Amino acid sequence: MHIAEGYLPPVQAAAWFAVSAPFVVHGSRALVRQVRQDPETKLLLGAAGAFTFVLSALKIPSVTGSCSHPTGTGLGAVLFRPPVMSVLGGIVLLFQAVLLAHGGLSTLGANVFSMAVVGPWVAYGLYALIRRAGGGLDVAVFAAAALGDLATYCVTSAQLALAFPDPSTGFAGALAKFGGIFAVTQLPLAVSEGLLSVLVIRLLTRTSGDDLRRLGVLSRPTDEVRA
Amino acid sequence: MFALDVAAHTGRWRSRHPAEKALLALGLLVCAVSLPPWPGAALSGAVAAVLLVGPARVSPAVVLRAARVPLLFVATSTVPLLVTMPAPARLSVDPAGPALAAQTAGRSVAALACLLLFSATTPLSDVLPRLHRLGIPPAVTEVAALTYRMLFLLMDSARAVREAQAARLGFRTWHTAYRSLAGQAGAVFVRAFHRARRLEEGVALRGYTGSLAVQVEALRVSPSFVASTVGLLVTIVAATVLVRAAS
Numbered sequence: 123m124h125i126a127e128g129y130l131p132p133v134q135a136a137a138w139f140a141v142s143a144p145f146v147v148h149g150s151r152a153l154v155r156q157v158r159q160d161p162e163t164k165l166l167l168g169a170a171g172a173f174t175f176v177l178s179a180l181k182i183p184s185v186t187g188s189c190s191h192p193t194g195t196g197l198g199a200v201l202f203r204p205p206v207m208s209v210l211g212g213i214v215l216l217f218q219a220v221l222l223a224h225g226g227l228s229t230l231g232a233n234v235f236s237m238a239v240v241g242p243w244v245a246y247g248l249y250a251l252i253r254r255a256g257g258g259l260d261v262a263v264f265a266a267a268a269l270g271d272l273a274t275y276c277v278t279s280a281q282l283a284l285a286f287p288d289p290s291t292g293f294a295g296a297l298a299k300f301g302g303i304f305a306v307t308q309l310p311l312a313v314s315e316g317l318l319s320v321l322v323i324r325l326l327t328r329t330s331g332d333d334l335r336r337l338g339v340l341s342r343p344t345d346e347v348r349a
Numbered sequence: 350m351f352a353l354d355v356a357a358h359t360g361r362w363r364s365r366h367p368a369e370k371a372l373l374a375l376g377l378l379v380c381a382v383s384l385p386p387w388p389g390a391a392l393s394g395a396v397a398a399v400l401l402v403g404p405a406r407v408s409p410a411v412v413l414r415a416a417r418v419p420l421l422f423v424a425t426s427t428v429p430l431l432v433t434m435p436a437p438a439r440l441s442v443d444p445a446g447p448a449l450a451a452q453t454a455g456r457s458v459a460a461l462a463c464l465l466l467f468s469a470t471t472p473l474s475d476v477l478p479r480l481h482r483l484g485i486p487p488a489v490t491e492v493a494a495l496t497y498r499m500l501f502l503l504m505d506s507a508r509a510v511r512e513a514q515a516a517r518l519g520f521r522t523w524h525t526a527y528r529s530l531a532g533q534a535g536a537v538f539v540r541a542f543h544r545a546r547r548l549e550e551g552v553a554l555r556g557y558t559g560s561l562a563v564q565v566e567a568l569r570v571s572p573s574f575v576a577s578t579v580g581l582l583v584t585i586v587a588a589t590v591l592v593r594a595a596s
């Protein structure tokens with residue numbers, strides 16, 4: 123769910139750039155370090171960025187009869203880790219703004235914060251928690267993708283509520299209004315994205331085990347047996 | 350593949366320096382977002398729209414098709430501005446709502462016209478190799494450039510897989526549709542990593558040292574275009590200040 127170009131007041135748009143900047147700078151430093159140690163990683167990261175873009179362009183059937191697009195942040199965070207996703211997500215959001223007019227340049231900071239920072243960190247945090255607690259790969263990936271998507275939607279609603287507080291009940295009332303109107307599409311989409319991500323990981327476990335091991339997603343032999 | 354990218358690559362302003370187009374479109378965008386919606390944003394948006402379909406000669410059909418999704422977001426998120434919530438689960442019409450909704454939607458539509466002016470005239474392949482001049486680390490701009498080049502191949506792959514799946518009734522039911530979508534994502538992942546590995550081998554054989562230098566077409570910045578842009582932006586700001594002072 124991208125906030126459209128020019129929708130946020132200028133001060134808020136600038137503030138979200140400032141909030142996102144430390145995460146993107148941290149991710150960029152991690153990326154530069156990684157590339158310096160192993161220059162070939164650059165090609166892999168380019169492929170990962172293109173995969174994230176294509177993943178977010180897939181059309182998921184929606185309950186309203188039309189189609190929705192997944193954010194791809196949950197699966198991306200599981201595969202490539204949140205710091206790298208903050209940079210790759212930023213690049214993908216810039217491309218979506220310029221190539222598709224989805225989102226915008228003035229709202230890039232706000233969209234990066236919701237989709238390339240909060241979404242991936244929530245998704246990866248849940249994934250790591252469930253895996254450490256002994257949960258299966260399917261459960262962890264479903265929770266990461268579905269709740270990562272929900273976190274993105276909640277943050278976008280909060281950003282809009284901060285920009286346009288309700289005249290009577292302020293931020294809380296505005297959050298309920300924006301959250302309510304977007305829930306119609308976003309709640310089913312979160313479940314759909316979770317299910318789709320599980321199917322993708324199952325498929326990749328069968329066909330690209332070596333790549334998943336290289337990315338650190340597969341470590342236990344039982345993961346492959348289950349899939 | 351992407352209508353805006355095709356328009357940027359084949360348009361009349363293709364040979365202009367990206368900095369000129371960025372100054373014009375992003376200058377108008379800053380005016381649209383930071384000046385009062387009336388008349389600042391309205392003027393900026395109108396100028397961007399006229400430049401888009403006039404001197405830049407971008408097809409109005411391409412512009413309208415690209416504007417559909419963001420306009421849907423603007424329409425949806427403007428609805429909550431029209432109502433107020435005095436108590437939980439109680440909604441009433443906000444008397445100040447229509448004015449706020451009109452201002453917000455107007456500013457957003459004007460800014461969208463400015464974004465489209467940039468997108469439909471400036472190919473990303475011209476912008477990305479020059480971004481390191483703004484202080485962005487070369488490693489990040491090179492990853493972005495690789496992403497840009499690979500995504501066209503991967504979008505083609507995804508489309509080919511989708512067509513093959515559709516021809517085999519892969520989207521007949523929800524169950525088959527999800528299985529087909531997972532197949533698409535899986536195929537794209539495999540091809541992306543396969544291509545990255547082939548690129549690795551290719552550049553290693555050519556003595557790769559860590560720098561992916563590409564030839565950037567030398568373009569001259571037109572002083573008259575820059576002067577006209579600055580004049581236009583100053584005129585918009587001055588007109589806004591004058592109209593606001595008069596009202």
